[in-house]
Amino acid sequence: MGEITIRQLAETLKLSTATVSKALQNSHEISEATKGRVFELAKSLNYRPNPFARGLRRHKSNTIAVILPEIADNFFAQAINGIEEMARQQGYHLIIYLSHDSSEREAFFINDLLGRYVDGLLISVSFDGIDFTHLDEIQGKLPTVFFDRTYSGSLLHVTNNDFESAYQATKHLFECGCRQISFLSILQGLEVGNQRLQGYLSALQDCGLMLNPSLIINCSNNKDDNQAKLQHLMKVIKPDGIVSSVEKLAKLCYYTCNDLGITIPGDVKIVSFSNLDSASLLNPSLTTITQPAYEIGKQAATMLFKVLKNNNYEAENMVLRSELIKRQSTNVSVV
Amino acid sequence: MGEITIRQLAETLKLSTATVSKALQNSHEISEATKGRVFELAKSLNYRPNPFARGLRRHKSNTIAVILPEIADNFFAQAINGIEEMARQQGYHLIIYLSHDSSEREAFFINDLLGRYVDGLLISVSFDGIDFTHLDEIQGKLPTVFFDRTYSGSLLHVTNNDFESAYQATKHLFECGCRQISFLSILQGLEVGNQRLQGYLSALQDCGLMLNPSLIINCSNNKDDNQAKLQHLMKVIKPDGIVSSVEKLAKLCYYTCNDLGITIPGDVKIVSFSNLDSASLLNPSLTTITQPAYEIGKQAATMLFKVLKNNNYEAENMVLRSELIKRQSTNVSVV
């Protein structure tokens, strides 16, 4: 039993497909009596318009795409939650792509999307990022909102107060007595990474601390590599405070400290950007800068739908505030 | 500048659209010379066939849907990773829906999907589950593979050895000296929940322990409710071991024990089904039954693509093995 088509409705009701189509759209051209008959039959047969036919004609899919670096990360998982919530409310479908921080994959996905598949795009750009030409190509072709990880050419975006957060985190460590504060940097090519680094640097200056370049660790997505760098940091440089710009590096710190017998927060205090919901259950519980991930997703989606509705690119970029949550990993007196 | 259509290619090359279409599909009806010309032009103009037009004609979208209860959960996040990997390899798109454990939402999504939007479905069913009629409706209409959370009428599924895992976990607690072993039950209406409970019961029996019904806590998705039940459990029933059938209940145990000054693993030992990747960083580190979540997603997707390719519903259901990882929360001598 094939799906119900508009033609079947029309034949049953002895009407033309045009009439049925218009009736279903509640057009003023159609009499109330006819509309009633059409609605009734459509409902009773559970008629669902074929999305391909509709999409072909309307050049609209009621679908938006989300491109993320990864999903097994609390920040992105929560962000998707926010995005999905808005999409569902608006009756949109959500297609998901994971770039795994490969801009090559990202470019592949975007090429696909430009093939008129989706009405809009939400993206948090991948990091391995040298080549942004695929992102430039989007401009004017596909309504796009960047969130968290933006790039320089992005028109619309929702971000966090990353500079301020990193500043605050660094200052917090200073106030806890740290004088050799290390910064675990990542996402160097992206605005978000840069802002966090700058916040750290600015805080150092305001605290009257000299910048020691060897305290800045440029991390990557290569875990072994990061581990080696952290080992070196903890063994040789021996900072008394660490600002980690992402969650996974903080975890790596914990493991490294465990291995080396370095105690947290006794020997070194740690604060990390993180949306780990079990941060307070860690040993020791982790002081975090927690981004409003769900809200970021929600706001980014809201912005996109606004653009789609008004059919223009006018919207105000948003900056949401992260929160510094102090826990044991930066405790002054060890419990 | 609108998108390139097949007609434009045809006009440029002074061919019919039929020829171009066939050439692009590498049809034997078309000469090599012509194919070459077509491919070259298509490539140089970055021609992308309109997916609506194609879908309309072929009744195929190259898209599969995934319906999950939630995403901010390590198990599902990892499962999606596996699914996405396979989908990308097969050139399929992935539409995601979150039921938030509401079968009403789930039914709404499924109704949508039955409107010929997608080629197949991967689903882990929602729990609030009394009414499964929307799942019954799928049968024969939409190729579907259930994973982890199946339901009784499911034809194809990928699951875990949940009975065995719960059995093993319970026995592990027994071997660690526990004699009052509590079971935190959830997903009672679903096979997975039932299997876990049965595994627990079976282990009790084999260990020669009497079943004390008040040790079985029927939890829900209401956090406050669960918390109250756990408070009661810890204060009044005072078990010396707990098997938690999901991650979030284990976390709640940790919080509850913290509140009540109950020590883990001293006063009570805990083992939980969990894919928390920071389980080993918790205080104390958590003994887990860890499901191969990525693999489950991957296998479920593989099964679905097999069904789609062969255009039948023949595939062998899979049962993947979870792993019991012993950590401090079930340590016999406190470290």
Next chain:
DNA sequence: CCGGTTTACTTAACCGATTAAGTAAATAAA
């Protein structure tokens, strides 16, 4: 050299909706 087959195309129908343009009947305005 002729009928039959193969090759390499083209023509046209089709997928299922939307919508511009057309039309007959009813109603209103002159």
Next chain:
DNA sequence: TTTATTTACTTAATCGGTTAAGTAAACCGG
């Protein structure tokens, strides 16, 4: 009463591909 307008439809074109059916030219065996 006649014309203009409104109402409530229908017809047909269209979106951009796919594919069954048709065709002219080349090829081929007897």
